[in-house]
Amino acid sequence: MTFFRGTFGALAVFATSVWFGLPSTPQDAVGPHGATPIDVQERRLDALRIGDGSAMPPGVDPEMWKIHQPEDNAIDPARVALGRKLFFDARLSRDASVSCATCHDVVRGFGDARPASEGIDGQVGRRNAPPTMNLFAVAPAFWDGRSATLEVQAIQPLVNPIEMGMPSHDAVVAKLKDIPEYPPLFRAAYGRDPNIADTGRALAAFQRMLVFLGAPFDRWRGGAADAMSESERRGFALYEGKARCATCHPLNASHPVGTDNLFHNTGVSADKRDFEKLVRKVLLALDYGNSTADVDHLALATDMGELGRFVVTKRRHDIGAFRTPQVRNVAVTAPYMHDGSMATLWDVVDHYNKGGIDNPFLDGGIEALALSEAEIDDLVAFLFALTDDRLAGPKSKAREAQYERSRTVRPFRDVDAASRRRSGFASRVFDEKDAGK
Amino acid sequence: MTGPRAPRGIDVGGVDRRAFLRVVSAGVAGLCAGGTGPFAAPDAPTPGRADAFRFAVIADAHLSVDPRNDRAEKALLRAVADVNAMDPQPDFVVFGGDLARDGRKDALAFGARILKAVKAPVRMVVGDHDRHLDGGVAWRALFGDDAYAWTHKGVRFVVVNGVRRVGEGASSATRDGAIQGPLHADDRRWAAFEVGEEGRARLAAHLSGVTKETPVVVLSHGPLYKLHRGWNLWTEDAETVQAILAPFDRVTVVHAHAHQPLAHRIGRIDFHGMLATAFPLPRPPEGVPPLTFPIDRPNPFNPADGCGIGWVRIAADGTADVTHAWWNREPTTVTGRRMRSGGVEDPPPRARRSSY
Amino acid sequence: MATKACLIAVSIVVGVSATQWPTGAGADAETRRAFPSIPKPHDNRDVVVDGNSTAPGSYGGYSATDVAAWERETYKLVLEGARVFHDANAIGSGIGMSCGTCHPDGAGTHPETYPKYQVQIGRAALLRDMIDWCSRQSARGAALGADDPRTRALEAYLTAQRQGATIRYGKH
Numbered sequence: 001m002t003f004f005r006g007t008f009g010a011l012a013v014f015a016t017s018v019w020f021g022l023p024s025t026p027q028d029a030v031g032p033h034g035a036t037p038i039d040v041q042e043r044r045l046d047a048l049r050i051g052d053g054s055a056m057p058p059g060v061d062p063e064m065w066k067i068h069q070p071e072d073n074a075i076d077p078a079r080v081a082l083g084r085k086l087f088f089d090a091r092l093s094r095d096a097s098v099s100c101a102t103c104h105d106v107v108r109g110f111g112d113a114r115p116a117s118e119g120i121d122g123q124v125g126r127r128n129a130p131p132t133m134n135l136f137a138v139a140p141a142f143w144d145g146r147s148a149t150l151e152v153q154a155i156q157p158l159v160n161p162i163e164m165g166m167p168s169h170d171a172v173v174a175k176l177k178d179i180p181e182y183p184p185l186f187r188a189a190y191g192r193d194p195n196i197a198d199t200g201r202a203l204a205a206f207q208r209m210l211v212f213l214g215a216p217f218d219r220w221r222g223g224a225a226d227a228m229s230e231s232e233r234r235g236f237a238l239y240e241g242k243a244r245c246a247t248c249h250p251l252n253a254s255h256p257v258g259t260d261n262l263f264h265n266t267g268v269s270a271d272k273r274d275f276e277k278l279v280r281k282v283l284l285a286l287d288y289g290n291s292t293a294d295v296d297h298l299a300l301a302t303d304m305g306e307l308g309r310f311v312v313t314k315r316r317h318d319i320g321a322f323r324t325p326q327v328r329n330v331a332v333t334a335p336y337m338h339d340g341s342m343a344t345l346w347d348v349v350d351h352y353n354k355g356g357i358d359n360p361f362l363d364g365g366i367e368a369l370a371l372s373e374a375e376i377d378d379l380v381a382f383l384f385a386l387t388d389d390r391l392a393g394p395k396s397k398a399r400e401a402q403y404e405r406s407r408t409v410r411p412f413r414d415v416d417a418a419s420r421r422r423s424g425f426a427s428r429v430f431d432e433k434d435a436g437k
Numbered sequence: 438m439t440g441p442r443a444p445r446g447i448d449v450g451g452v453d454r455r456a457f458l459r460v461v462s463a464g465v466a467g468l469c470a471g472g473t474g475p476f477a478a479p480d481a482p483t484p485g486r487a488d489a490f491r492f493a494v495i496a497d498a499h500l501s502v503d504p505r506n507d508r509a510e511k512a513l514l515r516a517v518a519d520v521n522a523m524d525p526q527p528d529f530v531v532f533g534g535d536l537a538r539d540g541r542k543d544a545l546a547f548g549a550r551i552l553k554a555v556k557a558p559v560r561m562v563v564g565d566h567d568r569h570l571d572g573g574v575a576w577r578a579l580f581g582d583d584a585y586a587w588t589h590k591g592v593r594f595v596v597v598n599g600v601r602r603v604g605e606g607a608s609s610a611t612r613d614g615a616i617q618g619p620l621h622a623d624d625r626r627w628a629a630f631e632v633g634e635e636g637r638a639r640l641a642a643h644l645s646g647v648t649k650e651t652p653v654v655v656l657s658h659g660p661l662y663k664l665h666r667g668w669n670l671w672t673e674d675a676e677t678v679q680a681i682l683a684p685f686d687r688v689t690v691v692h693a694h695a696h697q698p699l700a701h702r703i704g705r706i707d708f709h710g711m712l713a714t715a716f717p718l719p720r721p722p723e724g725v726p727p728l729t730f731p732i733d734r735p736n737p738f739n740p741a742d743g744c745g746i747g748w749v750r751i752a753a754d755g756t757a758d759v760t761h762a763w764w765n766r767e768p769t770t771v772t773g774r775r776m777r778s779g780g781v782e783d784p785p786p787r788a789r790r791s792s793y
Numbered sequence: 794m795a796t797k798a799c800l801i802a803v804s805i806v807v808g809v810s811a812t813q814w815p816t817g818a819g820a821d822a823e824t825r826r827a828f829p830s831i832p833k834p835h836d837n838r839d840v841v842v843d844g845n846s847t848a849p850g851s852y853g854g855y856s857a858t859d860v861a862a863w864e865r866e867t868y869k870l871v872l873e874g875a876r877v878f879h880d881a882n883a884i885g886s887g888i889g890m891s892c893g894t895c896h897p898d899g900a901g902t903h904p905e906t907y908p909k910y911q912v913q914i915g916r917a918a919l920l921r922d923m924i925d926w927c928s929r930q931s932a933r934g935a936a937l938g939a940d941d942p943r944t945r946a947l948e949a950y951l952t953a954q955r956q957g958a959t960i961r962y963g964k965h
Binding site for chain 3: 501504505507508509538606617618621622623624626667668683716717718719720721722734736737738740
């Protein structure tokens with residue numbers, strides 16, 4: 001534990017500092033693409049005492065757990081063990097430098113603590129790596145929902161040219177067959193030789209066991225009145241009330257991870273993208289084909305990915321819409337949003353407090369919230385209280401760093417918009433000088 | 438087309454317009470053929486249809502400045518931003534009435550200021566809320582007469598005041614001293630709407646000398662037919678008004694007030710209820726005409742859900758295709774063909790709800 | 794704004810308690826005139842025993858006066874609901890929106906479908922929870938607790954408007 005804290009703290013602060021100028025400290029050993037070395041990650045995972053698949057994870061409603069299990073991939077220890085091995089195996093990438101754990105680093109909250117992920121040959125994508133925690137309740141997968149299930153999602157990065165870079169799924173299977181330890185593991189798990197669908201199933205089975213739902217919030221809900229501080233309790237009231245979080249991020253026993261699994265345009269980075277150019281590009285590109293690979297490539301390799309769900313559905317109202325991420329353990333999964341553009345939870349709350357950023361496809365449910373500074377602090381405090389107790393160390397480190405930064409750097413704050421003194425869309429209609437009213 | 442004044446519009450110059458249409462209409466089964474949204478340009482005039490054009494409709498803003506309703510304000514601004522981004526620009530924009538919640542001067546003036554930002558010419562229709570306090574005195578001071586007409590590219594446009602109260606008299610004061618507080622649709626103390634004798638005379642005058650082959654578009658806040666008296670979705674002298682319109686081959690009534698899309702056909706007259714910007718209203722318990730598209734119930738978390746703008750595309754033969762451009766939903770188009778075929782052609786899109 | 798809303802809320806509560814015991818001088822007459830379509834409560838005359846003048850004993854029978862009083866008290870609660878429902882100030886709306894602005898005659902509130910999972914609230918909800926949510930979120934008004942006289946009146950009005958509807962709890 002002590003070892004872990006030190007490692008995590010150093011790495012997390014280092015990684016974040018690269019992108020957001022937080023004070024840096026000397027780093028520990030770093031593996032390829034800046035990830036934590038796999039042996040360190042594996043030891044950390046052991047310390048987290050993840051279930052081996054012989055029983056359902058604690059904290060999940062048993063009826064809902066059943067519903068979340070696909071018929072063709074019931075959890076069992078052989079499948080989970082195989083998935084775990086695959087998850088950490090960089091040999092599945094073209095140059096043996098990238099594994100799932102490169103971007104879903106156990107030590108960095110199952111993410112990579114940077115805005116967008118780095119894959120093969122040092123290529124950097126456009127999207128923030130979502131944490132692989134609690135994915136049992138998250139579907140469809142990816143920020144734009146382009147994979148219906150975790151099973152299908154898990155095999156996409158293997159062949160994505162800027163992630164793991166394998167030429168084809170056949171090549172992945174050939175490689176698995178060449179590695180002596182895999183064929184027996186596949187036969188034990190699925191009764192067949194290695195194949196790509198079972199690769200996805202095993203990875204999904206392992207990830208379904210990464211359940212982190214043991215937070216102060218859960219103990220408070222369970223009746224331990226002192227499990228959350230007064231500030232955190234006020235934050236929860238705001239979460240369900242004035243701050244309007246709970247509609248898209250529902251938190252109840254059947255919906256424990258805090259996502260509606262839908263897609264919303266909340267205007268993240270809408271002031272940075274150019275819809276005109278993007279729409280033209282997406283339409284021209286889609287004219288040439290619409291296979292899964294095309295969409296996958298478009299989403300990651302071009303700024304068309306900024307059109308979000310639209311790239312998948314081609315429906316206008318999905319332009320700029322991204323899936324609602326879970327709120328569990330957000331303390332340790334900075335930076336935030338699909339493009340990792342926000343360094344702290346204060347930034348996230350600032351964004352929603354001002355009613356997002358106006359654009360023609362903005363979800364109308366995103367309204368200015370008129371939260372005071374004290375209320376923002378309470379709400380953020382509550383968000384930290386959604387951290388599983390096993391991540392308490394990194395949580396307190398992150399809180400310290402984020403708090404520090406929030407006292408001086410608040411790039412997303414707009415008090416006039418938040419307090420509704422300036423009306424939404426005014427600046428799109430009037431000149432800036434009289435946008436106020 | 439729109440030049441440098443189109444601040445946020447999509448410049449589709451150089452893009453294959455058919456490809457554009459194919460993609461954006463994929464989700465709505467070709468119903469977008471008359472135009473797919475403020476950002477599309479699929480209905481630019483085509484050869485042989487030189488006179489086809491499009492006008493936009495914004496309606497039911499219900500602005501209030503005391504207390505200030507910033508939400509209604511934001512919605513009207515959003516509507517203005519949308520019509521300003523239409524490419525090609527609509528020939529003009531109709532504001533369908535109920536600019537202000539209770540017709541207060543300051544709210545109307547504020548609305549007028551927002552509407553000044555519309556790039557295309559704006560044509561105003563008076564609504565019942567606009568007339569609530571003073572029978573429309575403040576409204577007329579800002580926007581002029583509430584009944585007028587003009588001819589545009591061979592189409593006769595007539596604006597009527599369809600929200601006079603039965604029995605309100607020449608004083609045009611609608612406010613019964615005994616009725617206090619803001620106007621509610623379901624308040625039975627209010628008299629029914631009518632165009633009234635004078636209004637009907639003016640309508641007839643505005644159509645005198647117009648040949649029966651000339652396409653006619655009537656713009657009114659109230660529906661000019663009878664749906665549900667309880668919510669005053671009702672025009673008491675509807676039959677007499679319709680009789681004035683009956684001689685014409687192709688009449689399209691575009692109305693507001695219902696805060697939801699409605700589609701009705703009586704004889705050769707098509708009636709289209711348009712979206713509001715401020716808030717949607719539920720389906721009335723009776724009288725919903727059968728040509729109306731089914732809609733998903735709006736989600737109250739999103740005050741813009743069930744709201745939006747609209748536009749009407751008039752083909753050279755006078756056929757009107759009416760598009761409801763919902764915010765956060767796919768647009769739906771009620772074609773003139775559907776109306777004429779009694780609902781057989783161009784069936785409505787399947788109700789779908791991806792964001793909610 | 795919060796302070797203002799609060800003051801309005803307080804004054805309304807005081808106002809309600811001051812008029813909570815109207816003596817039948819027609820305090821609700823104007824509401825009845827505005828909303829004559831509100832159904833009367835169920836007609837209970839069939840339970841009247843032995844006319845109005847003969848005392849039926851301690852238990853087991855009620856007089857016509859009793860039945861009339863039940864109806865009067867029940868109907869008044871509903872009428873009070875109709876009043877609150879159509880008064881933006883009664884729920885402290887900061888933007889001048891009343892319940893009736895969006896829900897004429899209570900349409901679209903479907904009280905017969907509660908309890909149900911309410912996606913806006915993010916949990917299984919009772920009608921009163923949705924009334925509270927709508928007041929705070931849709932009307933930017935007061936938080937209406939379960940025991941608030943306004944909540945009780947609103948619930949009464951909405952239920953009365955669905956006289957005859959089949960209860961289908963959980964329906965969406």
